[in-house]
Amino acid sequence: MALMLAGCAGDRGGLHASASSKYPDVQASPPGAAQCHATSAAENATAAAATNAARRAAGLPDVQPNAVLARAAAAHACDMAERGMMAHRGRSSSGPAARVKSLGYAPRLTAENIAAGPYSLNRVLAEWNASGGHLENIRIPQVREVGIGRAVGSDGRTVFWSAVYGAPK
Numbered sequence: 001m002a003l004m005l006a007g008c009a010g011d012r013g014g015l016h017a018s019a020s021s022k023y024p025d026v027q028a029s030p031p032g033a034a035q036c037h038a039t040s041a042a043e044n045a046t047a048a049a050a051t052n053a054a055r056r057a058a059g060l061p062d063v064q065p066n067a068v069l070a071r072a073a074a075a076h077a078c079d080m081a082e083r084g085m086m087a088h089r090g091r092s093s094s095g096p097a098a099r100v101k102s103l104g105y106a107p108r109l110t111a112e113n114i115a116a117g118p119y120s121l122n123r124v125l126a127e128w129n130a131s132g133g134h135l136e137n138i139r140i141p142q143v144r145e146v147g148i149g150r151a152v153g154s155d156g157r158t159v160f161w162s163a164v165y166g167a168p169k
Contacts, residue, residue, distance in 0.1 A: 032154030069147025
């Protein structure tokens, strides 16, 4: 199985990118019961460290791991895994900005990277850091925080990943 990746600018300074028109949904596993995981502080710190490595290479300031963004990312990963669908639009949300706002995070901007495949946290972070569109999200200058989430699809091997990047108001 190949690693499938997608990045979405989400909400930049009030301008909304349409995830559905630019990034097609991908059926990555059968829909069904998923194994949904809460993001640990260590996983979120690992995501921030990988993000910061890419940002430092571009002369950008570090980001901090954010638990609210991680909750939003984990919930979206779970939603994708239950549907078996890698997509920026959720079952009940239009994109990352709506998801973080529903958890009380007041964003100035949001962006999201997603992936699906049988891969570890370190592998998916490396893939995003090596992919042009994903790297663009990671290197949005205003981004200050990151959260990551994962869930395993009904097939027991497809891992759905979501990383949410944010800048609070």
